[in-house]
Amino acid sequence: MKVAVIGCTHAGTAAIVNTAKLYPEAQITVYERNDNISFLSCGIALYVGGMVQNPQELFYSSPEQLAELGVDTKMRHEVIAVDTDRKTLRARNVVTGEEMDDTFDKLIVTTGSWPIIPKFEGSELDNILLSKNYNHSNTIIEKAEKAKHVVVVGAGYIGVELVEAFQLNGKQVTLIDAEERILNKYLDVEFTEATEKNLQDHGIRLALQEKVTRFEGKDGKVTKVVTTGGEYEADLVILCIGFRPNTELLKDQVNMLPNGAIVVNQYMETSKKDVYAAGDSCAVFYNPTQKPAYIPLATNAVRMGTLVARNLIKPTVSYMGTQGTSGIKIYEDNIAATGLTELAAKAEGIDADAVTIRENYRPEFMPTHELVTLKVVFEKGTRRILGAQLMSKADLTQSINTISVCIQNKMTMEQLAFVDFFFQPHYNKPWNFLNTAGLGALPPVPSVKQFVQV
Template sequence: MKVAVIGCTHAGTAAIVNTAKLYPEAEITVYERNDNISFLSCGIALYVGGMVKDPQGLFYSSPEQLAELGVNTKMLHEVVSVDTDRSVLVARNLQTGEEFEDSYDKLIVTTGSWPIVPKFEGSELNNIVLSKNWNHSNTIIEKAEKSRNIVVVGAGYIGVELVEAFQLNGKKVTLIDAEERILSKYLDPEFTDAIEKNLEEHDIKLALGEKVTRFEGENGNVTKVVTSKGEYDADLVIMCIGFRPNTGLLKGQVDMLDNGAIIVDEFMQTSKKNVYAAGDSCAVFYNPTKKHAYIPLATNAVRMGTLVARNLVEPTVSYMGTQGTSGIKIYEDNIAGTGLTEVAAKEAGIDAEAVIINENYRPEFMPTHEPVKLKVVFEKETRRILGAQLMSKADLTQSINTISVCVQNNMKMEQLAFIDFFFQPHYNKPWNFLNTAGLQALPPVPSKEPAHV
């Protein structure tokens, strides 16, 4: 079996390693256009902030390790075209310019995503950079050392983590986003309001509800970011607006969402036989809405890549879908979320309700008993749990994984109320705060007393 893999980060590495172990006789060739593989891009902010002392820890595989598994890894090779009807691809050696054709029996597409980069006036100025790969992270660190005013455009996870890292390193930081709230895809206002206040208390300037219109500069270097509402001095600009799937190679050959994300079935196969896909290049089945959605997360990628290998010869293990579960630490706050926010549920046309719990996570007689804020969103008619968000100074984020399982299994609020959780004063109360959320959402019992017989 001749297997070709395009791209080697989270999903690609998982697919390659598992394919090599499951099918030792397979001839596996990997095409990677970068000079490195398996970079953990979610660690960029930690690297920039100086928390990661050994950057090699941000790589979880290498061409040498893959070679030990019998994999032929072609670094600095870009696949320029794919013909899925003929089962051939054309690749270019980026060092020599040579192009050549290769055939395959099975094709695994793990081409990932690429940052969205709008063409603003002044975009060609120096010191306007992206935050996606290993080379980007080194560029950011190098340029940040010489910068005083740093502007980050995009208030998603990467943008928020970067502004914290820059502020901790003594920089003057501005965070710009066209949305009215930071992290608006992941959290409802009850949480984002508190996080925004925290960032501002750390002297981070928030420019929300503002669209970048242009960049200004002197001597070829950026000096200012101009928005629809203001101007901000900048020696360095990091663009973190979002990502789009990198799937041009298969355009018109397989089914995709409108944004180009490849649609795969439960066994990771595309609409074309013998062509599989995984990771940020794909749409995922999103359990809260029961529809395909684009949710580029490393966790989705490694699961999907592993499933590609398991299902490469015949359908074996099906994908259970995702809740888009994620977490972030901002200063002392531990934050996590899964599934739909209340805002997102209503935007999706779902009649949703929510309960909010504000209580100490363990008994007050304990030396410390930090408060926890928990919000659980559920469908009004069916009472099916749709998602949840949590924030606390104590690290209680694993509780969101529990809610993720609840969403996965279509559980209702009544079930959440009475799930069997252990009690021990070091860790929680007799009613775990997850139980408390379910109890608060219990429907009223009938008020009419039964007639006497």
């Protein structure tokens, strides 16, 4: 069995390693256009901020390790054409320009995503950078050494983590986003307001509801970012506007979402036989809405890549879908979220409600008892849990994983209220705060008077 794999980051590495172990007789060829594999891009801000000193620790595999499994890894080779009907591909060595043809019995597409790069006037100026891969991170660190004024465009997870890292390194930092709130895809206003204040209290300037119109520079280097709301001095700009799936190779060959994300079934099969996809290049089944969505996360990628290998010969283990569970630490605040926010649920046309609790996570007689804020979103009619968000100075983020399982299993607020959790004063109260949220959403019971009248 000849297996060709295009792309080798999270999903690709998981698919390759598991395929090699499950099918030792398989002939596996990997095509990777970069000069490294398996880089944990979610660690870029930690590397930029100096928390991670050795960048090699952000890699969890290498061509040498894959070779030990019998895998032929062709580094710096970009696949330029694929024919899924004839089961052929053409690749180019990006160093020499030499092209080669190959055939396959099974094709695994793990081409990932690439940053969205709008065409702003002045984009060609030096010191306007992306933040996606290992080479980007090294360039950011190199350029940041001499930078004083750093502007980050895009207030998603990567952008927010980067502004914190730059501020901790003594830079003057501005965060620009066209939306009215940071992290708006993950958190409702109660949480974003607190996080925005935290950033501002640390001296970070927020320029929200402003769109970049152009960059200005001097001697070929950026000096200013101009938006619809102002002008901001900058000798280093990082673009973190978002990502789109890198799937041009399979255009018009397999089913895709409008944004180009490849649609796969629960066994990671595309609409074309013997062609599989995983990771940021494809859509996932989103359990809160019960339909496919584009949610590029490393956790989704490694699960899907592992499932590709398991299902390569025949459908064996199905994907359970995702809740898009994620977390972030901003200064002293531990934040996590899963599923739909209240605003996102209503935007989906779901008749949703929410309960928010603020309480100490463990008894007040303990030496410390940090406040936790938890919001749980649910569907009114069915009472089905749709999402949750949590913030605390104490690290309670694992509780969001519990809510994620609740969503996956279609649990209700009543079930959350009475689910069994242990009690120990070091860790929680007799009523765990997750129970408390469920209790807070219980509907009123009939009164005695109403019962008698019946």
